[in-house]
Amino acid sequence: MPDITFIHSDGTEQGLEAPVGVSVMxxxxxxxxxxxxAECGGSAMCATCHVYVDPAWxxxxxxxxxNELEMLECTADxxxxxxxxxxxxxxxxxxxxxxxxxxxxxx
Amino acid sequence: MxxxxxxxxxxxxxxxxxxxxxxxPMHLRIREAGPVVWLKPYGVVASARHAEVHAVLNDHENFIxxxxxxxxxxxxxxxxxxxxxxxxxxxxxxxxxRTVLSRILSPKVxxxxxxxxxxxxxxxVERCVDKGEIDGIHDLAQIYPLKVxxxxxxxxxxGRENLLLYGDLVFNSMGPRNELLAKSAxxxxxxxxxxxxxxxxxxxxxxxxxxxxxxxADAGEISHEQAPLLVRSFLSAGVDTTINGIGNxxxxxxxxxxxxxxxxxxxxxxxxxxxEALRWESTAxxxxxxxxxxxxxxxxxxxxxxxxxxxxxxANRDPxxxxxxxxxxxxxxxxxHVALGSGIHGCVGQAIARLEGEVILTALAKRVKxxxxxxxxxxxxxxxxxxxxxxxxxxxxx
Numbered sequence: 001m002p003d004i005t006f007i008h009s010d011g012t013e014q015g016l017e018a019p020v021g022v023s024v025m026x027x028x029x030x031x032x033x034x035x036x037x038a039e040c041g042g043s044a045m046c047a048t049c050h051v052y053v054d055p056a057w058x059x060x061x062x063x064x065x066x067n068e069l070e071m072l073e074c075t076a077d078x079x080x081x082x083x084x085x086x087x088x089x090x091x092x093x094x095x096x097x098x099x100x101x102x103x104x105x106x107x
Numbered sequence: 108m109x110x111x112x113x114x115x116x117x118x119x120x121x122x123x124x125x126x127x128x129x130x131x132p133m134h135l136r137i138r139e140a141g142p143v144v145w146l147k148p149y150g151v152v153a154s155a156r157h158a159e160v161h162a163v164l165n166d167h168e169n170f171i172x173x174x175x176x177x178x179x180x181x182x183x184x185x186x187x188x189x190x191x192x193x194x195x196x197x198x199x200x201x202x203x204x205r206t207v208l209s210r211i212l213s214p215k216v217x218x219x220x221x222x223x224x225x226x227x228x229x230x231x232v233e234r235c236v237d238k239g240e241i242d243g244i245h246d247l248a249q250i251y252p253l254k255v256x257x258x259x260x261x262x263x264x265x266g267r268e269n270l271l272l273y274g275d276l277v278f279n280s281m282g283p284r285n286e287l288l289a290k291s292a293x294x295x296x297x298x299x300x301x302x303x304x305x306x307x308x309x310x311x312x313x314x315x316x317x318x319x320x321x322x323x324a325d326a327g328e329i330s331h332e333q334a335p336l337l338v339r340s341f342l343s344a345g346v347d348t349t350i351n352g353i354g355n356x357x358x359x360x361x362x363x364x365x366x367x368x369x370x371x372x373x374x375x376x377x378x379x380x381x382x383e384a385l386r387w388e389s390t391a392x393x394x395x396x397x398x399x400x401x402x403x404x405x406x407x408x409x410x411x412x413x414x415x416x417x418x419x420x421x422a423n424r425d426p427x428x429x430x431x432x433x434x435x436x437x438x439x440x441x442x443x444h445v446a447l448g449s450g451i452h453g454c455v456g457q458a459i460a461r462l463e464g465e466v467i468l469t470a471l472a473k474r475v476k477x478x479x480x481x482x483x484x485x486x487x488x489x490x491x492x493x494x495x496x497x498x499x500x501x502x503x504x505x
Contacts, residue, residue, distance in 0.1 A: 029442055039382070039461065041443040043453035047214055067209070074214035107378075 002096040006033050006051075009104035018091055024100060025049040025087035035102040042087040047074040048106040049086040054099035058082050061089055077103035114407045115140040120148045121393065121416070122282050127488045130392060131433075134421035142405035149178060149283070151395070151414040152404065155421035157428035157445070159405050163396055163417055165450040170396035170415055172452055173197040177281025177395055177491070180414055187280050188299075192336050193455065194344070201451065204337055207323040208455045211316050217458040224255050225466040232470035236504045240481060243361070243498035248354035251467060256345050256459070260338075261315020262305060269298045274347030275489060281395070282490025291489075302342055306335035316341060345456055347492060348390055349463050354495045356384035356464055359435045360471075361478045361500055366437045374472035380437035381464030385446035387435045389420035392493050394448065419445045420493065477503040 001017045004027060008014065018027030028036040028049075037048035044067045053061065061084070064072070068088045072079050086100065117140055119133050120126060126133045137144055138155035146153045154160050163170045173196055175181040181190065190196065193204045231251055235241045253267050276295045279288045304310060311317035317338045324334040360367045360380065370376045398413045409415065423444045424432040447454035454460065471478070479501040487496040 037440075038442045040447070040453060040457060041445070041449055043449055043451075045209070045453055045455075045457055066206070070206070070210065070213070 002091055002093065002098065004091070004095070005097075005099045006036075007099065007101045008035060009102060020091050020093055022091055023087050024051065024089040024091065024098070025085070027091065028086060033102070035104075035106065036086060037106045038087060040087075044068050044071050044085055044088055047071045047076070047085065050075045050077065050103055050106060051084055051086045051100040052080055052082045052103065053084050053089075054101070055082060057095075057098055057100075060094070064088060075103070076105040076107050114143060114145045114152070116145045116147055118147050119144075120146075121418075122285055122287075122490055124488060127490075128486055130420060130493075131424070134418060134424065137418060138421055138425060141407075143407050143409075146416065149414075149416075151178070151416050152398075152407075152409050153416035153418060154404065155418040155425070157422040157425040157443075160417045160419065160422035160445055161443075161449055163404060163415055164394075164445065164448055164452070167197065167451050169399055169402045171197045171399045172201070172396060174397035174412075175281075175395065176452075178283055178414060178416075179280075180397060180412065182397070182412060188277075189336060191340055191343075192333055193340055194452070198451070204329060204333065205451070205455065207320065207328055208337065208340070211319045211323075212456050212459055214458045217462050220259060220459075221462060221466075224462055225469070227251065227255050228463075228466040228470045229474075232467070232474050236474055236502050238502075240499070240501050243357040243500045244350075244354050244495050245497070247467075248357060248495075248498075249350050251353060252346050252349040252463060255463065256341075256349065259315060259459075260317045260341050260345070261312030262310065262317070262342075266301060266305075269301045270342055270346045271350075272298045273302050274343055275487075277343045278347060278391075278489050278491040280490075281393070285490070287488055287490055302339065303335065305342065306338040308334075311338065341456075344454075345459075347494075348454075348456075349460050351390040351492055351494045352381070352385060352460060352464055353467055354498060355388040355390060355493060356381050356468060357478070357500070358484065358495060358498055359384040359388055360468075361480050361498070363435050364477065364479075366435060367478055369437055370468065370472045371476060374469050376437050377468035377472055378461065378465040379440050380468055381461065382444075383435060383437050383439050383441055384464075386423045386429075386439075386441040386444040387433075388493060389423050389444075389446040390493055391446065391448075391491060392420040393418055393491055417445075419448070471502075474504060475502045476505045479503065 006014045016031045039048045040046035142159045143154045276291045279291045308321045320337045324331045396415045398409045447457045482499040484498045485496040487494040
């Protein structure tokens with residue numbers, strides 16, 4: 001059960017535990033984390049679960065596939081090199097301590 | 108489960124008039140019989156639970172679309188039309204065509220067309236308010252997508268009603284060869300030729316979605332032979348779906364005045380109200396997959412080449428997934444519903460579908476204080492779609 005920390009755009013932090021195998025988006029939705037809308041339900045089709053991955057973690061995650069890269073061009077807030085769709089990050093035991101920031105806008 | 112427990116067998120027939128008119132009692136029976144069941148009338152595996160439906164839709168290697176997403180198994184029976192290059196295709200072909208369509212219909216494109224779509228919605232709602240008493244289907248739900256979507260594709264104004272006849276046929280063809288299919292095939296007659304003609308480049312306004320498919324062919328992303336069949340996907344899947352999505356949302360709101368009052372008080376609820384209507388009264392009730400090999404669902408064996416029926420609308424009311432699943436609550440924000448599918452075949456037009464629903468409900472919220480039903484609604488039965496024929500309404504303006 002890795003711990004994940006979400007940092008909201010106002011700086012407040014929210015930590016939660018989630019089981020291995022679910023996506024960061026599912027972990028957030030399950031815990032009612034504000035700012036992760038995930039309208040399409042996790043199919044990389046809406047860009048409303050956009051997060052900025054903590055720079056220390058970017059290289060430790062499996063890289064995005066082409067469909068995620070294309071959808072990242074549609075984010076409401078600026079796309080940065082650390083941008084990911086949280087529905088496409090599936091939690092593994094190695095992700096214990098993952099930190100992601102939630103953008104101010106998703107739509 | 109006990110690994111030797113046999114799959115529950117049911118006599119339920121999703122395609123009787125009774126079950127098409129009111130599918131929910133049947134959904135309950137199938138859902139409570141087990142995670143998957145065997146439907147004896149058709150010899151198919153079916154699931155009505157969210158976890159299993161979601162799992163099947165997201166396992167495109169075991170559960171393929173290339174053998175058709177209706178009851179007919181294209182491995183053993185002919186398809187009624189040349190197969191769709193996206194809906195009825197698997198990777199790698201699907202990946203290639205999907206990439207082109209998702210770019211043309213992306214959320215970024217939706218931002219560019221938003222103002223036009225919103226202005227059309229406001230103008231239409233204004234006309235409906237002037238009338239006062241309307242048929243929610245023929246005066247509103249049908250008019251709007253038939254205007255904005257073919258405009259965006261780049262079709263002429265003439266003959267757009269053909270899209271309705273064609274959509275009705277395509278979605279009927281995913282069920283059995285019953286009377287509904289026979290009747291819609293009869294009505295369609297010369298329409299198929301009209302559709303194929305309007306998939307050709309000379310019928311498509313330069314710069315529209317249809318022309319952009321040909322531009323992708325010019326760029327070598329797809330072949331020029333593939334282009335018209337991909338335009339056909341716009342014409343078959345882009346209108347009937349949103350018409351009924353909007354119609355069902357009007358139905359949901361008209362029957363829940365308390366929820367409409369919330370929407371009227373806060374038009375920002377338009378998008379979640381549309382989303383909740385997709386969950387509560389799902390337009391596309393069902394889609395099939397086909398087992399590519401011997402595999403299993405929830406521990407029950409599924410033999411290669413078996414058709415698997417995903418009851419999307421039933422999964423969207425599964426109490427294992429949703430609290431109070433039979434209630435329509437516009438503040439629910441039901442992320443994870445499968446009304447638009449899930450996984451690699453999730454509706455490629457979903458950003459536009461949501462835009463259409465949102466701008467119509469926003470325009471209503473601002474302009475209409477109350478929606479009242481003025482008589483009984485009637486249904487148009489279709490093997491796949493939950494569709495209304497008429498929905499008599501009175502709009503009380505602000």
